[in-house]
Amino acid sequence: MTNFFIYARKSTDEEDRQILSIDSQLRELRNLAEKENLNVIKEFIESKTAKEPGREIFNEMLSLIEKGEADGIISWHPDRLARNSIDGGRIIYLVDTGAIKDLKFSTFTFQNNAYGKFMLSIAFGQSKYYIDNLSENVKRGMKEKVLRGGYPGWAPVGYLNDLRTHAIILDEEKAPLVKKLFELYSTGNYSFGDLSEVAKKIGLKGKREKDLVKSVIPDIYQKPFLLWCV
Numbered sequence: 001m002t003n004f005f006i007y008a009r010k011s012t013d014e015e016d017r018q019i020l021s022i023d024s025q026l027r028e029l030r031n032l033a034e035k036e037n038l039n040v041i042k043e044f045i046e047s048k049t050a051k052e053p054g055r056e057i058f059n060e061m062l063s064l065i066e067k068g069e070a071d072g073i074i075s076w077h078p079d080r081l082a083r084n085s086i087d088g089g090r091i092i093y094l095v096d097t098g099a100i101k102d103l104k105f106s107t108f109t110f111q112n113n114a115y116g117k118f119m120l121s122i123a124f125g126q127s128k129y130y131i132d133n134l135s136e137n138v139k140r141g142m143k144e145k146v147l148r149g150g151y152p153g154w155a156p157v158g159y160l161n162d163l164r165t166h167a168i169i170l171d172e173e174k175a176p177l178v179k180k181l182f183e184l185y186s187t188g189n190y191s192f193g194d195l196s197e198v199a200k201k202i203g204l205k206g207k208r209e210k211d212l213v214k215s216v217i218p219d220i221y222q223k224p225f226l227l228w229c230v
Contacts, residue, residue: 001039002038002039002071002072002101002102003039003040003041003069003070003071003072004033004038004039004040004041004070004072004073004074004102004104005040005041005042005043005044005061005064005065005070005072005073005074006026006029006030006033006040006042006043006044006073006074006075007043007044007046007058007061007073007074007075007080007081008022008025008026008029008043008044008045008046008075008076008080009022009025009045009046009047009048009050009055009058009075009080009081010022010025010047011047011048011049011050020076022045022047025076025080025106026043026045028076028106029074029075029076029106032074032104032106033074033104036104038072038074038104040074041069041070042064042070044057044058044060044061045057046058049083050079050080050081050082050083050084050087050127051083051084052084053084053086053087055087058081058087061073062090062091062094065094065099065100066094066099068099071099071100071101071102072100072101072102072103072104073100073103073104074103074104074105075103075104075105075106076105076106076107077105077106077107077108077123078105078108078120078123078124078127079123079124079126079127081124082124082127082128083127083128084128085124085128088121088124088125088127088128089124091103091120091124092117092120092121092124095112095117095120096117103120108123154207155168155169155171156219156220157174157178157204157206157207157212157220158170158171158174158175158177158178158220159171159175174204174205177199177202177203177204178204178220180198180202181195181198181199181204181217181220182221184198185221192214192215192217192218193214195212195217196211196212196213196214196216196217199211199212199217200212
């Protein structure tokens with residue numbers, strides 16, 4: 001009997017908002033395993049982008065397959081396994097060598113033969129093309145915004161992205177707190193580590209409402225237009 005691993009992945013910065021959540025993927029994959037009477041011995045769950053190689057959980061899963069602990073993978077779509085050429089090539093190589101005997105997907109049909117591997121390589125290639133093309137479009141859009149005098153990317157701490165005008169506006173709540181840190185910094189009596197602690201005490205958060213760690217503080221005051229805050 002072929003032993004299968006289930007692998008579910010969703011990046012926190014997933015470009016395709018239609019990608020199923022981890023819970024939804026797992027529900028579909030478990031149903032697929034039950035429907036086809038597949039022997040699942042372990043589930044692997046990862047929240048990390050597949051744009052680049054180096055996913056710890058994915059690599060752990062493949063290492064166990066190389067050791068013979070399983071010989072099949074169940075996943076929602078090939079792009080859950082790989083969006084880069086190295087990871088995609090590694091999957092195909094393991095199929096070539098027989099370490100992976102079967103791959104089951106909810107939205108893709110795989111056959112372990114020459115044609116099946118060819119179609120799998122195309123699916124991996126399409127996933128990589130999607131990422132590459134999206135990156136080029138984003139860069140082109142950011143360049144155009146700069147040429148028009150706009151600010152590309154997320155607004156720095158102390159400012160907000162106005163989704164209506166696509167401009168940068170003052171954050172009425174955080175701007176006074178940024179000003180407070182600047183005043184303390186200008187005295188020469190506070191290190192970046194000290195300012196990080198002050199930020200925690202006064203409730204000043206950074207992107208995604210995370211704490212302003214020591215390494216982030218210098219960046220706040222290296223952006224010239226942040227002087228608007230003061």
